[in-house]
Amino acid sequence: xxxxxxxxxxxxxxxxxxxxxxxxxxxxxxxxxxxxxxxxxxxxxxxxxxxxxxxxxxxxxxxxxxxxxxxxxxxxxxxxxxxxxxxxxxxxxxxxxxxxxxxxxxxxxxxxxxxxxxxxxxxxxxxxxxxxxxxxxxxxxxxxxxxxxxxxxxxxxxxxxxxxxxxxxxxxxxxxxxxxxxxxxxxxxxxxxxxxxxxxxxxxxxxxxxxxxxxxxxxxxxxxxxxxxxxxxxxxxxxxxxxxxxxxxxxxxxxxxxxxxxxxxxxxxxxxxxxxxxxxxxxxxxxxxxxxxxxxxxxxxxxxxxxxxxxxxxxxxxxxxxxxxxxxxxxxx
Amino acid sequence: xxxxxxxxxxxxxxxxxxxxxxxxxxxxxxxxxxxxxxxxxxxxxxxxxxxxxxxxxxxxxxxxxxxxxxxxxxxxxxxxxxxxxxxxxxxxxxxxxxxxxxxxxxxxxxxxxxxxxxxxxxxxxxxxxxxxxxxxxxxxxxxxxxxxxxxxxxxxxxxxxxxxxxxxxxxxxxxxxxxxxxxxxxxxxxxxxxxxxxxxxxxxxxxxxxxxxxxxxxxxxxxxxxxxxxxxxxxxxxxxxxxxxxxxxxxxxxxxxxxxxxxxxxxxxxxxxxxxxxxxxxxxxxxxxxxxxxxxxxxxxxxxxxxxxxxxxxxxxxxxxxxxxxxxxxxxxxxxxx
Ligand SMILES: Nc1ncnc2c1ncn2[C@@H]1O[C@H](COP(=O)(O)OP(=O)(O)OP(=O)(O)O)[C@@H](O)[C@H]1O
Ligand SMILES: Nc1ncnc2c1ncn2[C@@H]1O[C@H](COP(=O)(O)OP(=O)(O)O)[C@@H](O)[C@H]1O
Ligand code: SF4
Ligand SMILES: [Mg+2]
Ligand SMILES: [Mg+2]
Numbered sequence: 063x064x065x066x067x068x069x070x071x072x073x074x075x076x077x078x079x080x081x082x083x084x085x086x087x088x089x090x091x092x093x094x095x096x097x098x099x100x101x102x103x104x105x106x107x108x109x110x111x112x113x114x115x116x117x118x119x120x121x122x123x124x125x126x127x128x129x130x131x132x133x134x135x136x137x138x139x140x141x142x143x144x145x146x147x148x149x150x151x152x153x154x155x156x157x158x159x160x161x162x163x164x165x166x167x168x169x170x171x172x173x174x175x176x177x178x179x180x181x182x183x184x185x186x187x188x189x190x191x192x193x194x195x196x197x198x199x200x201x202x203x204x205x206x207x208x209x210x211x212x213x214x215x216x217x218x219x220x221x222x223x224x225x226x227x228x229x230x231x232x233x234x235x236x237x238x239x240x241x242x243x244x245x246x247x248x249x250x251x252x253x254x255x256x257x258x259x260x261x262x263x264x265x266x267x268x269x270x271x272x273x274x275x276x277x278x279x280x281x282x283x284x285x286x287x288x289x290x291x292x293x294x295x296x297x298x299x300x301x302x303x304x305x306x307x308x309x310x311x312x313x314x315x316x317x318x319x320x321x322x323x324x325x326x327x328x329x330x331x332x333x334x335x336x337x338x339x340x341x342x343x344x345x346x347x348x349x350x351x352x353x354x355x356x357x358x359x360x361x362x363x364x365x366x367x368x369x370x371x372x373x374x375x376x377x378x379x380x381x382x383x384x385x386x387x388x389x390x391x392x393x394x395x
Numbered sequence: 396x397x398x399x400x401x402x403x404x405x406x407x408x409x410x411x412x413x414x415x416x417x418x419x420x421x422x423x424x425x426x427x428x429x430x431x432x433x434x435x436x437x438x439x440x441x442x443x444x445x446x447x448x449x450x451x452x453x454x455x456x457x458x459x460x461x462x463x464x465x466x467x468x469x470x471x472x473x474x475x476x477x478x479x480x481x482x483x484x485x486x487x488x489x490x491x492x493x494x495x496x497x498x499x500x501x502x503x504x505x506x507x508x509x510x511x512x513x514x515x516x517x518x519x520x521x522x523x524x525x526x527x528x529x530x531x532x533x534x535x536x537x538x539x540x541x542x543x544x545x546x547x548x549x550x551x552x553x554x555x556x557x558x559x560x561x562x563x564x565x566x567x568x569x570x571x572x573x574x575x576x577x578x579x580x581x582x583x584x585x586x587x588x589x590x591x592x593x594x595x596x597x598x599x600x601x602x603x604x605x606x607x608x609x610x611x612x613x614x615x616x617x618x619x620x621x622x623x624x625x626x627x628x629x630x631x632x633x634x635x636x637x638x639x640x641x642x643x644x645x646x647x648x649x650x651x652x653x654x655x656x657x658x659x660x661x662x663x664x665x666x667x668x669x670x671x672x673x674x675x676x677x678x679x680x681x682x683x684x685x686x687x688x689x690x691x692x693x694x695x696x697x698x699x700x701x702x703x704x705x706x707x708x709x710x711x712x713x714x715x716x717x718x719x720x721x722x723x724x725x726x727x728x729x730x731x732x733x
Contacts, residue, residue, distance in 0.1 A: 122589035123560075229678040259445045259679045260616055261653075261694075264660040264672035271669065286589065289619075293662035293669065312668070330594040332619030334661050336642045339622040346594035349545070350559045 073114035076149075077280050078134070078167075078248055083107040083143035085129050089355055101354050103129040105304035107143070108381065111248065114274065116281040118291040118312070120327070121301035122351055127284045130301075131250040134282070135169050147248070164195060168241035172253035174233035178225040185211075185221025188240045195244060210239040214269060231262035238269065245277070252284045267294060288331045292316055300324045303354055303362035306381055310388030320388070320395045323363045361392070369394045411436040411610050412578050417470030419452045419461065424682045426465065427452050428634045431709070434627070436577075439604060439611040441621040441642070444631030445679055450614045453631075454580050457612075458497050459487040474578055492523050496571035500583035502563035506555040512566045513539065513551025519573045538569040543599055561592035568599060575607060582614045597624050618661055622646065630654050633680055633690035636709050639719040648729055650712060650720035652695045655732045689722070697724045697731055 084107075086100040104126040111117045119127045132138045134145055136153040145152050147166055171177055178187050189207040192198040198206060208218030214235040225233060234254065241249055251270065255263040271294060273279055285291050291298060292312060299309040300321065308321035319325045326347035333339040349366040358364050360375045367374065373393055381391040410433035419427035427449040434440045442450050455461045457472050457479065472479040474494055479487060491497070499505045507515055516538055517531035526534045532551075539547035542565040555563055564584060571579060581600070585593035601624060603609050615621060621628055621642065628645050630638040630653065638651040649655035659673040677694040680686060689707055692698040702723055709721040722728065 122591065231678060259447075261445060261657055261660065261675040261679060265674045268671045268674060271671070288590070289662040289664060292664065293666070293672070316664075326591055330590040331664070332590075332593075332597070332617070332623040333664055334618035334622055334646075334658065335663065336622040336625075336646055338664075339619070343623065346598050347591045348595070350561060350592065 073278055074112045076110055077113040077147065078111040078282075079144075079146040080107055080109050080130075080134070081144045081146070083130065083133060083145065084141040085126070085133050085138055086141040102304050102357060103354060104133065105357075107304075107306060109299055109306065109309060111280050111282060113247065113280055114278045115296045116274065116283050116294055118283045118285060118295035118298045119301060120285060120288060120291055120298060122286070122327075124351070124354065125301040126304045126354075127301060128252050131169060131252050131282060131284055134248075134250060135167060137169075164191070165244045166247045167250065168244070168246040168248075169250040169252065170234075170237055170241050170254050173257050174230055174237050175225075175257070177237045178233060180225050182224075183222050184225055184228070184236050187225075188221070188236060188243065191240070191243045206243075210242055211236075213242065213273070214239045215265075229262075230258050231265055234258060234266050235269065238266075238273070242273070242277070246279065248280045248282065250282045250284070253286070254283075255290065256285070256287065263290075270294070288328065289334075300327065303351055303357055305362050305378075305391060306389070307363065307391045308388065309381070310386075314386070314388055320384075320390055321363075321392050322367050322369050322395070326366075410434055411438075411475060412612070413471075413473045414453075414457065415471045415473075417453065417456055417472065418468040419449070419456050419465055420468050421452075421465050421682060425468075425685070426634055426682055427456065429709075430470070430631075430636055432629050432636065432639065434578075434610055434612060436610055437604065437608040438626045439600075439613060439624055440627045440629065441625035442612065442614045442629050442631060443616060443618065443621050445616055447679065447681065448631045449634045450616075450631060451582055454497065454582050454612070454614055458491055458495060458580065459484065460491075460497070492519075493574045494576055495578040495580065496574065496576040497580040497582065498564070498567045498571050498584050500586050502560055502567045502584075502587070503555050503558075505567055506563060508555055511552055511554060512558065512563075513547075516551075516566065516569050516573070519570050523574050525573055535569075538572065539566070542566075542569045542572070543595065544569075559592070560588050561595060564588065564592075564596055565599065568596075568603075572603070576609070578610045578612065579603070580612045580614070583616070584613070585620060586615070586617070593620070600624060618658065630657075633685050634682075635690060635706075635721060637691065637721045639709065641717070644718065650715075650718055650725040650728055651691075651722045652697050652724075652728055652732060653691045655728050656696075659732075691722075697722075697727060699723075 083104055085104040086102050089099050089101050107130060119130060121127055129138060133140050178184060185207045188210055189203050192203055192206055207221050211218050211220055216235055255266050258266060283295055295312050298312050298315050299306045302323050308315060308324045319328055329344045347366055352358055352365050360377055361379050364370045364374045371394055379391045379393045381389050383389050413433040415431045417427060417430045430453055444450055452465060456467045470480060479490060513535050516535035520526040520531045520534055521528055536547045536551055539551060544550050544562060544565050585596050604611060625642045627641050629636045632653050638654045656675045660675060675694055686693055688704045689702045692702040707721045707723045709719050712718050712720060712725055714726060
């Protein structure tokens with residue numbers, strides 16, 4: 063593994079810290095009649111990612127996963143909180159604070175079809191950052207683009223072709239090549255396989271894990287596919303309504319989840335095995351997640367929780383570290 | 396009663412629903428080819444396959460709702476003693492309300508955005524003669540409650556955009572149930588929903604089946620959903636059914652390389668983590684580029700020269716007559732693909 067000077071080479075060293083992150087979006091008309099006039103997409107999030115590791119962020123639609131990823135990239139404004147990469151604040155207003163964002167943190171979105179400019183040869187898209195940031199030109203640029211394409215399993219000669227000549231899986235490879243151009247330390251993968259054909263997904267997952275192995279990349283892996291998450295992640299953070307409710311090593315959370323929401327989520331995954339699935343099927347968790355515009359006063363999960371006690375309705379439970387090492391936000395468990 | 400050609404050949408043991416050699420073309424290109432299957436009364440069959448393989452077109456052809464660019468080339472569709480494929484459009488429309496109903500993937504998009512959801516259910520009741528206008532409101536509330544909508548009085552007065560995706564899907568199901576159809580076709584009914592909401596909808600479908608003996612054709616790309624609810628499965632690839640089996644048998648043993656590989660690429664709850672997953676080489680071909688011969692041949696580890704030339708028909712296996720596969724090397728699949 064080659065690491066330019068000044069970059070954390072050691073795996074497992076703390077890479078990213080998110081502290082007290084809040085992202086509130088303004089709501090135009092308070093149609094719900096509540097005093098609050100903002101949508102709390104992300105509400106006081108704290109987590110860390112070590113170099114070379116994969117942290118999965120899971121939870122239901124609208125719980126704030128993408129907003130968290132976007133906030134790390136500076137793609138949405140934070141309402142509050144700090145984001146530290148390798149100990150340095152990133153994403154502030156100053157040029158110096160923004161610099162690491164262009165280089166050390168990259169993002170891959172779900173939809174590889176809209177991610178590439180259809181009117182430009184893909185080599186230009188893949189090499190754009192090298193051209194703009196590093197001033198690479200001519201043969202040096204082509205060589206580097208060619209080797210990026212090869213790194214993601216495409217022929218170097220593909221650089222001259224246009225996006226519509228590539229299949230969905232190949233386009234996602236191109237998007238990954240572009241993300242790798244500046245040798246990032248962290249890639250936010252926002253549902254990187256959910257727009258792809260099922261028979262192509264494992265190719266992309268293998269590519270991501272191969273790149274992680276070779277380049278020591280860390281991933282924030284956003285997904286609602288819990289079986290994929292179980293396969294790829296080292297740690298998992300479960301979000302509900304803008305909060306992390308449980309966080310821990312992957313095995314610990316999958317084998318013995320403690321938060322009632324995590325338990326409901328895990329038992330709702332239909333397993334691709336009829337015998338197993340028919341045996342384990344549990345009565346579904348009733349209800350829908352509440353609105354992030356008018357969240358419950360206490361625990362965000364209180365409206366659906368089978369174990370709720372009076373205090374759960376009054377105050378939100380803090381996310382605290384438990385004896386077994388995991389973090390949990392629940393008064394009862 | 397709707398007039399339909401008499402089918403003397405339909406005996407007591409005949410399946411409730413049968414599709415035979417259905418083919419659909421889009422702008423002259425074959426999109427669904429020779430699709431045949433049968434579903435017994437009260438059974439749930441899953442039609443499973445990747446995006447673009449022709450699942451929705453199959454369903455739309457069955458109910459006569461193909462888009463303008465598509466055309467049914469041939470094939471018969473029979474529900475009980477009605478030959479749907481021979482019915483005039485008006486008769487088919489009448490059947491759609493009564494004998495067969497369909498629900499779609501995007502629940503919000505299938506509801507009228509400008510009408511309160513309670514009225515939409517009530518309207519359907521009146522149109523189908525299930526209730527008079529004065530009764531319809533109360534009956535609609537009962538139906539909304541039956542599909543598990545909380546506070547139906549409040550929800551009935553709301554518009555689709557005020558409801559969550561799961562609730563819209565419940566309203567769609569309530570509407571589909573108005574006529575107490577014999578056959579319910581559900582095209583990816585949970586794909587747009589979160590897993591906890593998906594579990595609620597699957598539970599609801601299971602309850603319907605238990606209470607009304609509804610026959611269900613469920614379209615999905617999710618092998619977990621198949622495992623959860625199907626009795627029987629047809630696997631589609633590039634416009635054709637490549638394998639058919641009872642659900643447990645299919646997961647135990649695969650007679651088509653595509654099914655075999657697909658099941659192996661999906662991570663499981665007890666598999667080894669962080670390993671390289673098995674992959675299927677190449678890409679899903681699109682309509683214009685469907686290979687000659689077996690359409691899976693360019694991606695298939697078992698393919699030989701015959702596969703590239705001749706399309707294997709979907710046939711019962713000599714060694715296992717309960718099973719059907721469209722592969723020249725069906726018997727070798729388990730041993731050759733590990
Ligand atoms: N730019 C925006 N303006 C206003 N509201 C927004 C904006 N972006 C996101 N939201 C809202 O913030 C909440 C969290 O959204 P986010 O996209 O982070 O969810 P998610 O967890 O990624 O969901 P999904 O699984 O559907 O992708 C949602 O209620 C969403 O509607
Ligand atoms: N209205 C349409 N216009 C053009 N092509 C269509 C239309 N509907 C479907 N197709 C094409 O027909 C093929 C099968 O589509 P469909 O049945 O919707 O697939 P599935 O439901 O399995 O994802 C695809 O290649 C799709 O792009
Ligand atoms: S017929 Fe040949 S190419 Fe097709 S699936 Fe069977 S072995 Fe593979
Ligand atoms: Mg998202
Ligand atoms: Mg479809």
